[in-house]
Amino acid sequence: MATYNKIQAFVEHLAEKVHNLGADTLKILLSNAAPSASGDAVKGDLTSELSTAGGYTSGGSQATISTSAQASGTYKLVVNDVVFTASAGTIGPFRYAVLYNDTPTSPADPLIAWWDYGSSITLADGESFTVDFDGTTGVLTIA
Amino acid sequence: MTDTSAQIAALKAHGDTLKVPLRKRYWEIEALRKPKLDKIAALQAERDANIDNLTPVQDRAIIAEIKHIRAQIDPDIEDERREILRALLDDDGKTRLGSP
Numbered sequence: 001m002a003t004y005n006k007i008q009a010f011v012e013h014l015a016e017k018v019h020n021l022g023a024d025t026l027k028i029l030l031s032n033a034a035p036s037a038s039g040d041a042v043k044g045d046l047t048s049e050l051s052t053a054g055g056y057t058s059g060g061s062q063a064t065i066s067t068s069a070q071a072s073g074t075y076k077l078v079v080n081d082v083v084f085t086a087s088a089g090t091i092g093p094f095r096y097a098v099l100y101n102d103t104p105t106s107p108a109d110p111l112i113a114w115w116d117y118g119s120s121i122t123l124a125d126g127e128s129f130t131v132d133f134d135g136t137t138g139v140l141t142i143a
Numbered sequence: 144m145t146d147t148s149a150q151i152a153a154l155k156a157h158g159d160t161l162k163v164p165l166r167k168r169y170w171e172i173e174a175l176r177k178p179k180l181d182k183i184a185a186l187q188a189e190r191d192a193n194i195d196n197l198t199p200v201q202d203r204a205i206i207a208e209i210k211h212i213r214a215q216i217d218p219d220i221e222d223e224r225r226e227i228l229r230a231l232l233d234d235d236g237k238t239r240l241g242s243p
Contacts, residue, residue, distance in 0.1 A: 023206040025187045064180055065213065066221055080221060081228050085240065103191050127237045130228045135221070 002097075002115040004140070009041035013110045014142075021077050022068035024103035026112070028082045028131050029060030030094035035114045043100050043109035054089030054123070063099060063131075067138070078138040085128040092122035097131045099139065113140065147223050165227050166241050172224045179216050183209055 013019055033048030040046060043059075052058040067078040079099075084091060098114040115131070123129055133139055147168060190197065190205045197205070231238040 020206065023187070023190070023209050025184075025191055062184065064183070066216075066218075081225055083228070083240065103187070103194060105195055121237070123237060126239060126241075128240045129237055130232055132225075132229060132232065135225050 002117045005035075005037060005114050005116065006140075007035065007040060007111040007113055008038050010110065010112050013041075013104075013107070018104050018107065018110055019101055019112075020103070021101075022065065024101050026063045026065065026079060027060045027100055027102045028063050029058075029098050029100065030056065030084065030091070031096045031098055031114075032092070032094050032120055034096055034116065035098055035111065040111055042107045042111060043098075045111070046098065049098075050091065050094055054091045054125070055085055055087035056091045059102070060098075060100075062102075063133075066135070073143065075142040076138040077140050078135060079133050081133055082131040083128050084123065084131075086123035086125050088125065090122055090124055091129070093120035094122075095120045147226055162231060162239075165231060166239075169224065169227045169231075169240060172220055172227070175220060176216055176224070179212055182212050186212075 010019075029043070029046075030050045031046055031048045032050070033046075035046060043049075049058065049060075050056050061082050061084060063079040063082050065077070066080050067076065069076065082097075095117050096114050097117070099112045101110050101112060104110055121129065147165070186205055186209050190202070190209075194202075228238070231240070
């Protein structure tokens with residue numbers, strides 16, 4: 001898994017009741033341009049998300065929540081791996097996987113974090129790409 | 144060692160030919176978890192569509208139902224799925240899962 005990069009506005013949104021990470025619809029979208037940690041706050045701020053094609057749907061795929069709970073005062077969010085499969089065409093090129101919350105309407109679609117895979121990737125027809133979240137450490141912790 | 148763990152160990156030892164049973168197991172797991180995930184997704188979609196109109200009580204009821212269904216998904220199955228996906232990944236993060 002590539003390195004976690006936090007969207008700075010996420011912590012304010014979290015503190016101001018924008019997110020319910022235990023029940024909201026979280027999604028992963030693919031992009032070929034790096035989000036700005038300080039400048040991008042919502043999905044609409046991104047400029048290079050992939051368009052719908054080759055099995056990819058604009059807006060990305062749902063990241064189902066596996067665990068949203070605290071232990072000893074530390075909260076941990078764990079989501080299941082997200083698999084993108086190219087069909088009847090290619091997906092890409094993309095380099096970044098961006099996690100956002102599809103539920104809130106004000107602000108709409110607030111960003112949470114993104115991961116940089118180091119170089120652009122294109123999936124050929126039939127190939128899959130797994131956004132491989134760590135099942136033990138989770139996506140993020142709050143202490 | 145689970146069957147999946149044994150298969151992954153064998154995969155590392157013998158290469159790509161053993162990816163086939165892992166792919167088969169992946170789709171078996173998907174079939175097991177999909178009904179519950181579909182129920183959760185339906186509840187989330189309903190909640191998302193009405194998020195600005197739900198009363199706090201209604202919202203909490205849907206959230207409780209989502210969490211109740213999620214708690215019914217076997218964590219071992221989730222771990223096994225994650226283990227399989229990781230084992231099938233190529234160096235560039237791609238794999239071929241085939242079709243169910």
